Each structure stands twice: as C-alpha cells, then as structure tokens.
Amino acid sequence: MLSLPTSYSELVSRVTTGGTREVFDPATEELIGLAPEQGTDVLDELVAKAREAQPAWAALSHAERSDYLMKMADAIEHASEPLAELLSREQGKPLNGPNARFELGGCVAWTRATASFGLEEETLVDDGETRAVLNYRPIGVVGGIGPWNWPLMITIWQIAPALRMGNTIVLKPSEYTTLSVLALVEVINTVLPEGVVQIIPATPEVGAAMTIHPGIDKITFTGSTATGKKIAASTADTLKRLTLELGGNDAGIVLDDADPKAIAEGLFWGAFINTGQTCAALKRLYVPDSLYDQVCDELVAVAQNMPMGVGLEEQNVLGPLQNKAQYDIVANLVQKAKDGGARVLLGGNPDEDAKGFFYPTTLMADIDKDNPLVVEEQFGPALPIIRYSTLEEALEEANKLNVGLGASVWSSNIERAREVAAKVQAGTVWINKHGAIDPRIPFGGIKESGYGVEFGVEGLKHMGLPQVICE
Ligand code: NAD
Numbered sequence: 001m002l003s004l005p006t007s008y009s010e011l012v013s014r015v016t017t018g019g020t021r022e023v024f025d026p027a028t029e030e031l032i033g034l035a036p037e038q039g040t041d042v043l044d045e046l047v048a049k050a051r052e053a054q055p056a057w058a059a060l061s062h063a064e065r066s067d068y069l070m071k072m073a074d075a076i077e078h079a080s081e082p083l084a085e086l087l088s089r090e091q092g093k094p095l096n097g098p099n100a101r102f103e104l105g106g107c108v109a110w111t112r113a114t115a116s117f118g119l120e121e122e123t124l125v126d127d128g129e130t131r132a133v134l135n136y137r138p139i140g141v142v143g144g145i146g147p148w149n150w151p152l153m154i155t156i157w158q159i160a161p162a163l164r165m166g167n168t169i170v171l172k173p174s175e176y177t178t179l180s181v182l183a184l185v186e187v188i189n190t191v192l193p194e195g196v197v198q199i200i201p202a203t204p205e206v207g208a209a210m211t212i213h214p215g216i217d218k219i220t221f222t223g224s225t226a227t228g229k230k231i232a233a234s235t236a237d238t239l240k241r242l243t244l245e246l247g248g249n250d251a252g253i254v255l256d257d258a259d260p261k262a263i264a265e266g267l268f269w270g271a272f273i274n275t276g277q278t279c280a281a282l283k284r285l286y287v288p289d290s291l292y293d294q295v296c297d298e299l300v301a302v303a304q305n306m307p308m309g310v311g312l313e314e315q316n317v318l319g320p321l322q323n324k325a326q327y328d329i330v331a332n333l334v335q336k337a338k339d340g341g342a343r344v345l346l347g348g349n350p351d352e353d354a355k356g357f358f359y360p361t362t363l364m365a366d367i368d369k370d371n372p373l374v375v376e377e378q379f380g381p382a383l384p385i386i387r388y389s390t391l392e393e394a395l396e397e398a399n400k401l402n403v404g405l406g407a408s409v410w411s412s413n414i415e416r417a418r419e420v421a422a423k424v425q426a427g428t429v430w431i432n433k434h435g436a437i438d439p440r441i442p443f444g445g446i447k448e449s450g451y452g453v454e455f456g457v458e459g460l461k462h463m464g465l466p467q468v469i470c471e
Helices: 010-018 040-059 060-079 080-091 100-116 151-164 178-186 204-213 225-234 260-274 289-303 324-339 393-398 414-421 457-460
Strands: 021-024 033-034 122-126 133-140 141-145 168-172 198-200 216-220 242-245 248-253 282-288 343-346 361-364 382-388 406-410 430-432 463-470
Touching: 010 080, 010 178, 010 198, 010 324, 021 060, 021 178, 033 080, 033 178, 033 343, 040 141, 040 168, 040 198, 040 282, 060 100, 060 178, 060 393, 080 151, 080 178, 080 343, 122 393, 141 151, 141 204, 151 168, 151 178, 151 216, 168 225, 168 282, 168 361, 204 225, 216 225, 225 382, 242 282, 248 260, 248 393, 260 289, 260 382, 260 406, 282 289, 282 393, 289 343, 289 382, 324 382, 324 393, 406 414, 414 430, 457 463
Parallel strands: 141 168, 141 216, 168 198, 216 242, 248 282, 248 406, 282 382, 361 382, 406 430
Antiparallel strands: 021 033, 122 133, 133 463, 343 361
C-alpha cells in the first residue's frame, strides 16, 4: 500500500514524475509542474487491469464496498489541504469561498453519502401466481471522462457510485486539470485494492478511444454538449451504457413579490460560484419591471464587495478563468452585450496587461433577450439581467433554449413559487436558491443538457444494470 502524501510538494512530485507537458497557474502564469501524457497503448493496459480487478470487487458485498468508500473519504480528508492547494494553483479557484477547500469538503461528503445509501431488492409483483424481483447488478468497467471546472468533485461523482455498485473505473481527466485529478487518485489508491480505480492523463483523442473501447461497458461523461453529442454517436456501435452531464444556460426568474435585498446574496452566489465556471450556475436572470432597479442595485452592492485575485491569498473568493480559451469566450460575449446596447452595471473592463486570466465580476442590465450573452453559455463571471413585463413572457424566455440543466424561482410566496417552478423546463428547479446540489438528491439535465442522473439512490441505479428475476 502507498502512504498518504503529507505536503503539497510531496503530492506534486508524485504526480509530475515522468511528466512532459508544462502546467501553468492561471492566476500567476507560474509553472506548477509537468503533466504526464499517455496514449492508447496505456489505455489498453489499464482497461485490461480494470477487467481483471472487477470480478473480485463485484464479489464483495455492498457493506464491504461501502467500508472502502468510507476509507477513501478519510484519506481525502487527511490530504485535503495539499489537494486544495494543488487544485487552487492548477484550476485557479481560491482556497476560500465556495471554491477549493469547499470542493474537497464536497468530495468527502459525497463519498460518505454514497457509501451510506440503502439499495434494497425491489419486489415488483408477488400475487401468488407471479413473483418478480428487481436488482441492480454491476455493469463491469466504467470509463469516466471529466471537465476542468470542478475536477475533483466531478471525479468523485463518477468514482463513488461506480465503485459502490461493483464496477471498476478508468478515468480520463481534462487536459486542463490533469495534476489535481492525478493527485486525488493517488490519495484514493492508498486505501483501495489495485486496479479498481485507474487514471490515464491524456488528450481528447484518448477520451474518444475510450468511447469505442470494447473493454469499457459504460461511459459517464461530464463536459460540453458538443462533446456529449460526439460521445453519444461513437458509443452507439458498442451500445455502451451512457450518462451525459452536459452544458447548461440556467435561467433564474424573480417573481414580483420577492424581496430584492433578501435574495441578492443567493442570486450572486448562484451565478458567480467558482467565478461562474459551473454547469448549474445561474446564467441569465429575469426580473420584473416593478423590481428591476432594486434587484440591480442590490446585486451590485453584493458583487462589488467580493474580492477576486490569486487563489492562494486567503481573502479571495473569486479567481481567474481557468484558461485563455474560456477567458476569450467571456470577453467576446460581454463585448457583444455592449455592442448590442446593454448597460454595464459593474465590471466589463478587463485589465489586458495584468497577469492571469482575470475577468472582472460583470453585471449587464437592459440587455436584449436574444443577445448572445443571454442565449449562449458564458461559463464565467458575467451575468445578464433581463427585464420582463408578464410572467408568461418570463417563462417563455426561460424555456425557449435547447438546454435544461437547472433553473430557479425567487419569491416570498412559496406556493406561487412552486406553481411557477413546475412550468420551468429543467432537470432541477430550485426555489430561493440556485445550484444547491445535494448528494441525496438526483441531479441531471433534460434537452441538450444530457441524460441520466447522478447522486442518491437513483444515481446508484445508473451505475448498475437492472435485472429482473421472475418466477
Ligand atoms: P469538454 O467537452 O471540452 O471536455 C470534457 C472532457 O471531454 C475532457 O476530458 C476532454 O478531454 C474530453 N473530450 C474532448 N473531446 C472528446 C471526445 N471526442 N471523446 C471523448 N472525450 C472527449 O468540456 P469542458 O470545457 O472541459 O467543460 C465545460 C463544459 O462542461 C460546460 O459546458 C459545462 O456546462 C459542462 N459541465 C456540465 C456539468 C453537468 O453536471 N451537467 C458539470 C460540469 C461541467
């Protein structure tokens, strides 16, 4: 068994050994280390090992596998400071606020919760003539492909249910956050049997190779809708099981009975968590005429007091964009909003000469409902605030896009909020909060935000194969 790393430098030296690709801190542009990159020959080896390890893992009981998950959670908890530091340096997110330390806390909480769910045999029919029972069996080897925004938590969302259900897993992390995920797996593998969790640091092409690999039985993918569609097409030939957690453009609807001051902080963090680089962040806010100016003023008051800066500086709660491509997407969309006549309430004026991919916290008012900043996923710290006159109009706007991950309704009247929520097209609709995911509650998208769910007992079922025994 490997020992747990005790410091940041030990952790980094373990995961950069043999590395070739330079990895830079997106806040300071300093070199962090060299990431290894492996090819499809290594993929074949890892899949073979995962297949070899799977029967013994599946032969354990749920209670035994849950014990392993509990040990995994303890190991992550012990190494959480060095992991948070590496995550902050590589991804850019600050240590504090709902960021790096929070993400490590989420990894621990999700692992423990996933270990604790009961999954009983279901008796479907038992009428004296027919008896039918339903169980969920292991799928085999799962391939997990992940993004760069919440790289550790999303990796845990893939590993924990896969393992709990008796599968082994081969992971391909995003090329933007390879070191952090390698480090997480290094920590986890101090307590797991060999071959159960493996990782291949690699390019998107190796991800594509996983989707057609005959030794992989299921792909669980979190990332963009464009890549999700490619994976849906390429897995068709082997009919692999598929979970797709894809992009979103979540709407928030403020009702005319809401209290602007009371909701401002919730709205802010709903939109700006992880500096806006969150799949289920509030990405377009619809506000009635009667409250428009008040909501704008309250949001500015909250937003202008949130420090943005280098992740390792303890006071910061907002960080840089993770990469230049994402910075350019946000900058271009804000420029299009300005060109379209939107009013800048805050931000919108990046310092092009400063180090790092920092884009200032930006609030845009009086924006056209079809402006690209409204209808495209910005995935960064820029929120468009759209004015509406009637609730029907707000619902029509909220529902008109071809994505549907999350959404939210903000109101002082819970009954009314529930009625409106039921009319919003999204996998989850929150009331008076946004993006409040919970390990006990299934989460997944509709429309082009994907299919399948994660979390809770429903999430476990998606990592198993339903089997009916009928007599
Ligand atoms: P991306 O699709 O560019 O990349 C995700 C992963 O897919 C990476 O590991 C990449 O190497 C790999 N990949 C790329 N092409 C591939 C191919 N053809 N076959 C297999 N794998 C391939 O996404 P990203 O930019 O890393 O992530 C941002 C996006 O992810 C946003 O749209 C965001 O909304 C979405 N996201 C969704 C959720 C969710 O739960 N629904 C969570 C986080 C992020």
